[in-house]
Amino acid sequence: MKDSAILITYDNKDSLKEALGLCDAAGYEVRKIIQHRILNKSKYGLGEGKVDELKEMLGTIKPDVIIFDEILKPSQNYNLASTLKMNILDREALILEIFERRAKSSESTLQVKMAQLRYEMSRAKEKVRLAKMGEQPGFMGIGKFEVDVYFNDIKNRMNGIKLKLAKSSTQRALHRQARKRFGFKTISLAGYTSAGKTTLFNTLTGEEKEESPKLFTTLSTTTRKIILKNSEVLISDTVGFISRLPAYMVQAFKSTLEELIYTDVVIVVIDISDTALELRKKFKSCISTLDEIGVNKDKMIFVLNKSDLVSKEEISEKASQLDLINNRKWLAISSVTGFNIAQLRTLIYQALDNVPSTEKKNEIPKPEIRINYED
Ligand SMILES: Nc1nc2c(ncn2[C@@H]2O[C@H](COP(=O)(O)OP(=O)(O)O)[C@@H](O)[C@H]2O)c(=O)[nH]1
Numbered sequence: 362m363k364d365s366a367i368l369i370t371y372d373n374k375d376s377l378k379e380a381l382g383l384c385d386a387a388g389y390e391v392r393k394i395i396q397h398r399i400l401n402k403s404k405y406g407l408g409e410g411k412v413d414e415l416k417e418m419l420g421t422i423k424p425d426v427i428i429f430d431e432i433l434k435p436s437q438n439y440n441l442a443s444t445l446k447m448n449i450l451d452r453e454a455l456i457l458e459i460f461e462r463r464a465k466s467s468e469s470t471l472q473v474k475m476a477q478l479r480y481e482m483s484r485a486k487e488k489v490r491l492a493k494m495g496e497q498p499g500f501m502g503i504g505k506f507e508v509d510v511y512f513n514d515i516k517n518r519m520n521g522i523k524l525k526l527a528k529s530s531t532q533r534a535l536h537r538q539a540r541k542r543f544g545f546k547t548i549s550l551a552g553y554t555s556a557g558k559t560t561l562f563n564t565l566t567g568e569e570k571e572e573s574p575k576l577f578t579t580l581s582t583t584t585r586k587i588i589l590k591n592s593e594v595l596i597s598d599t600v601g602f603i604s605r606l607p608a609y610m611v612q613a614f615k616s617t618l619e620e621l622i623y624t625d626v627v628i629v630v631i632d633i634s635d636t637a638l639e640l641r642k643k644f645k646s647c648i649s650t651l652d653e654i655g656v657n658k659d660k661m662i663f664v665l666n667k668s669d670l671v672s673k674e675e676i677s678e679k680a681s682q683l684d685l686i687n688n689r690k691w692l693a694i695s696s697v698t699g700f701n702i703a704q705l706r707t708l709i710y711q712a713l714d715n716v717p718s719t720e721k722k723n724e725i726p727k728p729e730i731r732i733n734y735e736d
């Protein structure tokens with residue numbers, strides 16, 4: 362069973378679309394949406410009237426958590442949580458949950474832990490201040506000594522992770538080799554949150570992965586086998602790009618996309634129903650990030666998804682604005698209606714055909730040895 366949530370987000374279409382995508386990626390079922398123009402009121406983030414409305418709603422909706430699509434200070438989070446008697450997840454905490462779910466390699470797990478500690482550290486000062494005023498539960502009557510212990514503990518954990526990260530980068534090459542995945546060719550889906558990656562993944566694999574709660578919680582369900590012209594290929598869904606990503610999370614985000622470096626074809630999913638401005642902004646940041654990670658341009662296929670929502674003319678106009686027309690492999694599709702999915706399969710097949718298959722198909726990588734430490 363998915364945890365349920367009330368989502369509080371901004372009063373515009375783009376914010377709502379992304380916030381729903383983030384909730385989905387973190388595994389929450391949104392039972393109710395509250396949209397508001399201002400989410401940074403000093404006491405609760407929301408205005409007091411809205412908080413009262415929210416309080417009334419809780420009795421009937423009974424969510425597991427409230428998701429607040431803005432960054433909350435510890436004091437705001439505490440005020441809201443204590444008046445509503447609910448767990449509040451702010452935007453950054455939500456994003457960190459997504460990264461935590463999606464971190465696959467030991468390195469990306471470490472990068473995510475590092476980002477989580479930075480989140481905690483950035484709130485530590487105010488938490489201590491609140492504690493001194495007796496307003497932070499679990500921190501009552503904190504003394505100078507305890508404050509030092511608290512800060513040092515976070516710092517030590519960060520240093521520990523830094524050390525491990527330094528070591529793990531030497532293991533990267535090894536890791537990548539093992540991920541050649543028994544010689545299968547591989548495809549990955551990349552793109553912004555809510556562009557339609559998961560829908561396309563399901564359309565291509567014919568799987569409704571979210572129907573099964575057991576499968577849903579298993580990370581490996583983001584990779585599946587598909588058949589393209591009689592050959593088996595592995596396809597992976599990746600973590601979505603996120604607008605307004607705080608700088609301290611960029612490293613963690615990039616490390617969860619690490620697999621794109623050694624995947625054979627990257628399908629960049631673009632939501633063509635976005636406004637021209639939004640489209641250009643997202644496209645630019647997508648391309649530059651993929652470039653920074655080290656993804657080869659030649660293996661990208663651009664799909665303009667949700668083409669069922671816009672006219673043919675608009676599609677070609679937007680495609681030329683993105684400079685896709687002449688120098689890129691691209692295709693307008695709809696993951697919902699199935700428009701051009703057969704053509705996409707052919708395009709992928711052709712792109713894979715150009716990949717030199719130098720890897721020995723029968724060479725099975727050694728299984729990873731896992732050691733379980735007793736706590
Ligand atoms: N109209 C339309 N909606 C789509 C299409 N593809 C995805 N969607 C919708 O867009 C939303 C986000 O899709 P999702 O696959 O979860 O995006 P992801 O965050 O990239 O995985 C969902 O409500 C989908 O139903 C499409 O081709 N056409």
Ligand SMILES: [Mg+2]
Nearest residue numbers: 386558559560
């Ligand atoms: Mg998705």
